[in-house]
Amino acid sequence: MQSQDVAPRRPAHAASDPVVDVAQAEAALVEHYPRLVRLAYLVLPPGPGRGRRVLTAHALAQRALPRGKAASPVIPAQTTGRDGDPGYAYVRLQVVRTALEAGLPLRRRAWPKRSQLPPLLPQVWGLRLFPRSGGADELALDQRLSALSGPARAAYVLRGLEKLPDGAVRKVLTEAGVTDPDAALREADRVEARYALLGSPEFDPCSLQARPTDLMRRRQHTKAALTAAAAVVVCGALLGLPGGGLGPDGAAAPSSAQNPAAQAALDPGRLTKAAPTAWKSATRTGFSVWPARGELTGDKALLRRALAVWARPGETVRISATPGTPSGGPAGPPQLLYAGPVDGARVVIFYDGLRIARYAEPQGGAQGAALDFARVDSATGAEAAAVVLGRADGNVRYLTAPWVKKAAERDLLKPGAGAMDLDLTGGTTAPLAGPGRQSGACTSWNVLQLTDDSGTHLLTDLGELVPAHLTEGRPGSPGEASGAGALHTWSPFACSLASVRSAGVRSVNAWAYAEQPLPDASGSADWVCTRAETWRGGGTRVLAQFHTPDGEYGAVAAQAEDTPACGPREPQVLAGVLWKSQAGSWYLLGAGGGELSSISATGRVQGSAQGNLLAVRAKQGVRAGLKGTLEDGRTISGLR
Incomplete structure (x- = not known):
């Protein structure tokens, strides 16, 4: 069957x-x-x-x-x-x-x-x-x-x-x-x-x-196997007599041959180290100007093990990499950023111009080692401000950039609660609770707040080596998410960050693109578009979210991947949602950016409105679409 x-x-x-x-x-x-x-x-x-x-x-x-x-x-x-x-x-x-x-x-x-x-x-x-x-x-x-x-x-x-x-x-x-x-x-x-x-x-x-299996039968099978093995040895010796052949590895070089470039990449003595004050005079504040920090930067045996595992990870090594990140060995001697003890483990962090590589082994030995990779090409400023040193018991500890002056912890769901200072010793933060790790409903989302000469920045852990940078504002010219207005914009939508966990996210921007008066005197709703950019360029994720006065969290009205909408190339966005008023009536609500001259409903709902807002009577469960016309005459469709 x-x-x-x-x-x-x-x-x-x-x-x-x-x-x-x-x-x-x-x-x-x-x-x-x-x-x-x-x-x-x-x-x-x-x-x-x-x-x-x-x-x-x-x-x-x-x-x-x-x-x-x-x-x-x-x-x-x-x-x-x-x-x-x-x-x-x-x-x-x-x-x-x-x-x-x-x-x-x-x-x-x-x-x-x-x-x-x-x-x-x-x-x-x-x-x-x-x-x-x-x-x-x-x-x-x-x-x-x-x-x-x-x-x-x-x-x-x-x-x-x-x-x-x-x-x-x-x-x-x-x-x-x-x-x-x-x-x-x-x-x-x-x-x-x-x-x-x-x-x-x-x-x-x-x-x-x-x-155990059948012990008597196994003994008989063992005798037969030994006899067969002896015959194979004799035949192998005869076949191995002089007479030509390519050898066991074919045309490849013998395993004892050494590639000079590969050997240089595995030599701890050739590791690159930035000067302690290189970042002060650098024209670009990226990982390349981070000095080497930690108590074990001089431990050649540890560094050699870390480099060898990077080049030839064994079967017992746990390997992870963000999407789009190659996990092969270094092409040349990488830069050392950190080597030291972290929460019961020895941790080494390298940078090779494209990737951050983190090696960790238990302090009792090299068994159970882990190797993690994250793509960080062209990272600068806030995007190169912190790297995860380790996670333990739901907490995260970071290594921060040398230009960071102050670190704090903030709950993104509580914009008025203020930030709690974190100890910063040798660039290493005290542990802070990871975001959204509790079971059940999302009741908090803790982020890392860093302050330097350029301002205050918010970074969120999304389960990867490098935290994502949070911004707020119109695409193409967003600002930091640390201001009072930006924090209130982010608050109802913080828990939606869980949808882009472990996706190689570089930054997430929240743009409050419309405020809509609700029918039946139900107050006003906010429309916010969040766009997650990745290190690899593709895989962007856009969410159009809707927040009513009586709702604690925003609701996802529409979403799309790999779209220019709500981004610097095409900042416009249009989305709709079926909504029930306090009077019990159903409406199709739609909203777009300020450059929309009109919106019309398509499908099972008919209606249109001038401007960037639409509210049309509808029935529960009806399927409808949206089409918007920009001031320059172009048309856009609603996100789905």
Whole structure:
């Protein structure tokens, strides 16, 4: 039955398909690996047994990365994954697709797919691994899931584990090759929706029990393997006799050969260090004029380890990189910015002109090392004012630029509460609470406030090495977000910054582009456009947000990616929202920038207005569009 429900993989993607960066997909796989393995384990058919199912689930998750170094297409019908991460959406789709393929029966006249074969890796010799046993409820659910077809099992798991609505489940199944996703959803409906059980240890292939395999059979197999190995050694010796050949590495240089440039990049004695006062006379205040700071700048062994891990990271090193940031080794000797102890770890920070690289290892040894990268090309001023030294217990500690005179912590949701001073010792701040880390509703958003000779700047941690610079004002000429008016503009929309976490964001600007009197004497609403610019140029994210007098937070009315709207090239923006007045009437409200001469509604709502504001009676749930005319005669459409 499964072979009829799963179609062949769709053909190559069109050139216009959006792409996901390989490093972004890798970061998503590392961060959400246990969840992806659990997803594969639940979708796989139960026939081969729990041990084989565990190894296959790990193999499928580990093969989910795009092949090669180039960016790979994101399926257009695929919704973004956890926290809006397209990298997670991509690897999740690959896991679902290959898990469904693994359940297909083998055919005589067709080559088997890779996912249908036993995994070569991972392998565990001499042990059987399987998840911990659950209770009667988990056993009953596993039996009901095993009776479903592969697509129906995937539909149930995507609903319960990924919390996707049916529309998103249908899209994922379609892109995974399921020919009739509606039938899969109907079949999944026959199983009681006990989704909380999917998170139990019964279905966790990363928390395992170990038992020995058949010891007598293993002894017999060992004797046979030793005999075969002896034969291979004899044959290898004969084949290795003189007689030509390219050698084990083909035409490549022997592994002992040394590249002078690569060796220079790994020599701690050749690290670049800026003079302590270089920033005072520099024409450009960037990372290149940061002096080397920290207690361990003279620890050659630590620096050598950090450089070696950067050039050749081992399998146990945890690597992360912001989207669009290469994670390869340095091309030449990098600049040292910091080396010292931070919250129980030894941390080294380098700068190579394009990237910030942060190496961290536990103080007890080099096991468990981490390597993080962030793109910072052309950073200057506030964008080069701070780097994350470390995170611990939900707090963040920063290394600040040498020109920073004062550091403070401020809650962006409370503009009138003032800022709390932070100790600044040797350029290192005291730890401050990370923004928006609490569970449930967003009740605070803490930002870093830095003061230097040019003024006061706000920076926010978005889960990356370099915090994003917050600004406020009309695109093309924004100001700092630290003034009283700017703080009140940002306050209702601070929590929307979570939507651009881990996206390689360079700066976020908030522009209050319109104030609209509300119908039925309901007060006035504010329209604010937030635009997140990235270090790589692409991937910008624009949100048009709407804030009413009785609302604590702004509501997202429209959003778009990779659009010039609300930016320096095209500062105009137009957005609309269906709104219910205090009198119970529904209206289509629209607002644009001050250069709009008129706005008209299209679709199921008809109406127009002169100027940049529109309010038209509408019905609940109606679908409508907006079109605006600028003073110069050009037309623009509403963001969607």
